[in-house]
Amino acid sequence: xxxxxTTRIVAxxxxxxxxxxxxxxxxxxxxxxxxEATMGxxxxxxxxxxPSAMMGLVFPYVNFIASLAYLYWRRRDPLKALTAxxxxxxSAEVTIVFVSIGLMTGMLWAxxxxxxxxxxxxxLTTYLLLWLLYVSYLLLRxxxxxxxxxxxxxxxxxxxxxxxxIVFMSIQWWRTQHPSPxxxxxxxxxPSMWPAFLWNLxxxxxxxxxxxxxxxxxxxxxxxxxxxxxxxxxxxxxETHQ
Amino acid sequence: MNYLGHVLNHLRKDLRIEWRSRxxxxxxxxxxxxxxxxxxxxxxxxxxxxxxxxxxxLWVALLFATVTALNQSWTREQSHQVLEAQRMxxxxxxxxxxxxxxxxxxxxxxxxxxLAPVFIVFYNLHVxxxxxxxxLILPLGTWALxxxxxxxxxxxxxxxxxxxxxxxxxxxxxxxxLLEMVQATTGVLTAExxxxxxxxxxxxxxxxxxxFTLICLLLFDTVLNAE
Numbered sequence: 001x002x003x004x005x006t007t008r009i010v011a012x013x014x015x016x017x018x019x020x021x022x023x024x025x026x027x028x029x030x031x032x033x034x035x036e037a038t039m040g041x042x043x044x045x046x047x048x049x050x051p052s053a054m055m056g057l058v059f060p061y062v063n064f065i066a067s068l069a070y071l072y073w074r075r076r077d078p079l080k081a082l083t084a085x086x087x088x089x090x091s092a093e094v095t096i097v098f099v100s101i102g103l104m105t106g107m108l109w110a111x112x113x114x115x116x117x118x119x120x121x122x123x124l125t126t127y128l129l130l131w132l133l134y135v136s137y138l139l140l141r142x143x144x145x146x147x148x149x150x151x152x153x154x155x156x157x158x159x160x161x162x163x164x165x166i167v168f169m170s171i172q173w174w175r176t177q178h179p180s181p182x183x184x185x186x187x188x189x190x191p192s193m194w195p196a197f198l199w200n201l202x203x204x205x206x207x208x209x210x211x212x213x214x215x216x217x218x219x220x221x222x223x224x225x226x227x228x229x230x231x232x233x234x235x236x237x238x239e240t241h242q
Numbered sequence: 243m244n245y246l247g248h249v250l251n252h253l254r255k256d257l258r259i260e261w262r263s264r265x266x267x268x269x270x271x272x273x274x275x276x277x278x279x280x281x282x283x284x285x286x287x288x289x290x291x292x293x294x295x296x297x298x299x300l301w302v303a304l305l306f307a308t309v310t311a312l313n314q315s316w317t318r319e320q321s322h323q324v325l326e327a328q329r330m331x332x333x334x335x336x337x338x339x340x341x342x343x344x345x346x347x348x349x350x351x352x353x354x355x356x357l358a359p360v361f362i363v364f365y366n367l368h369v370x371x372x373x374x375x376x377x378l379i380l381p382l383g384t385w386a387l388x389x390x391x392x393x394x395x396x397x398x399x400x401x402x403x404x405x406x407x408x409x410x411x412x413x414x415x416x417x418x419x420l421l422e423m424v425q426a427t428t429g430v431l432t433a434e435x436x437x438x439x440x441x442x443x444x445x446x447x448x449x450x451x452x453x454f455t456l457i458c459l460l461l462f463d464t465v466l467n468a469e
Binding site for chain 2: 132136152156163
């Protein structure tokens with residue numbers, strides 16, 4: 001099925017806009033933002049770590065909502081349900097990418113400033129568990145047969161969505177070492193650092209959306225091709241019987 | 243027949259089948275015993291150290307033993323087309339799930355009752371805190387493992403590699419419960435934790451149990467009719 005020309009043009013425009021915003025973000029983060037007083041240049045990874053970490057917490061919601069939509073439409077409107085399932089798959093994969101980047105950049109930063117790669121702190125452990133949950137979500141999709149993998153994956157997505165807040169609270173109670181969020185109370189982030197952070201946040205949000213929609217379109221094509229093949233097979237079987 | 247009657251019927255059936263074969267209890271018991279022996283050989287702990295680590299070892303042994311038994315818990319239902327019959331029956335499907343989860347919980351509790359003296363012998367364990375709290379922690383922790391494990395076992399029933407899939411799904415979801423039960427158990431064994439903190443862990447564990455029991459009951463019908 002050929003995609004309408006306007007969609008294609010919008011996609012390309014979105015792609016170039018993303019590149020431009022990321023380029024501005026890079027310039028802001030590396031050359032313009034002032035060097036942090038105590039941590040030095042190491043702190044610049046913050047402009048990449050925090051946007052990735054935030055995006056890694058946004059896309060699971062897309063996955064959860066798409067999974068609920070799938071469960072709702074499963075019997076009522078199977079075609080809409082398939083669309084929701086494609087969105088759930090795409091957002092889960094993007095979640096894995098962002099959470100992986102968040103974990104890796106966080107480890108680099110921790111090594112430089114705490115002297116350790118990893119610690120079983122509340123935020124870190126919760127974040128690692130988020131990664132584990134979505135890897136097991138994708139594994140379930142691989143292992144289950146095509147007929148029922150959508151439903152089973154949606155069910156697991158609900159379990160994961162319920163589990164993450166519980167993990168956060170139970171581990172928060174256990175221990176906390178991660179620097180507290182710099183935006184919540186008063187904001188200890190210097191005003192001169194805001195532009196670099198915001199440009200990168202916008203850039204990575206645009207990039208994530210682009211990748212997710214691209215993956216979504218790919219999955220939709222696969223689903224449509226599958227339906228086409230099934231239809232052809234049914235027609236062929238009818239012809240031989242005549 | 244009301245809902246409770248259905249649950250009790252399923253429970254009675256599972257208990258009777260297990261009573262005649264005793265497969266899963268024997269399997270779990272021997273597996274857990276082996277894990278305990280292996281850990282004891284590997285660490286060779288003193289009495290003080292064993293108090294620190296045996297809470298964790300107990301739950302890890304139980305977790306792995308539960309997984310091995312749960313993998314088998316639905317195979318009989320599958321080979322006798324019980325799930326297909328349940329789909330056609332007017333009885334609530336979640337009653338089947340609840341009955342089986344309670345049966346599995348009873349099996350694991352039997353294993354724990356046998357394992358406790360073994361621990362005391364092999365690890366020279368002497369409980370310093372209030373041992374009656376363990377009577378609360380053990381059932382709550384067991385239910386946390388068993389309710390999700392039974393659910394994921396039926397979820398993975400028709401998938402490829404289902405023996406592998408169950409731990410892959412169960413372990414990440416169970417991590418908070420595992421943390422809560424290990425912290426509470428170690429707190430009781432060593433008496434180093436404030437009683438108030440132990441209470442908080444127990445309350446969190448109970449909350450976990452409640453939330454996931456509800457979700458399992460709500461979603462069981464969906465999983466049963468997944469195709």
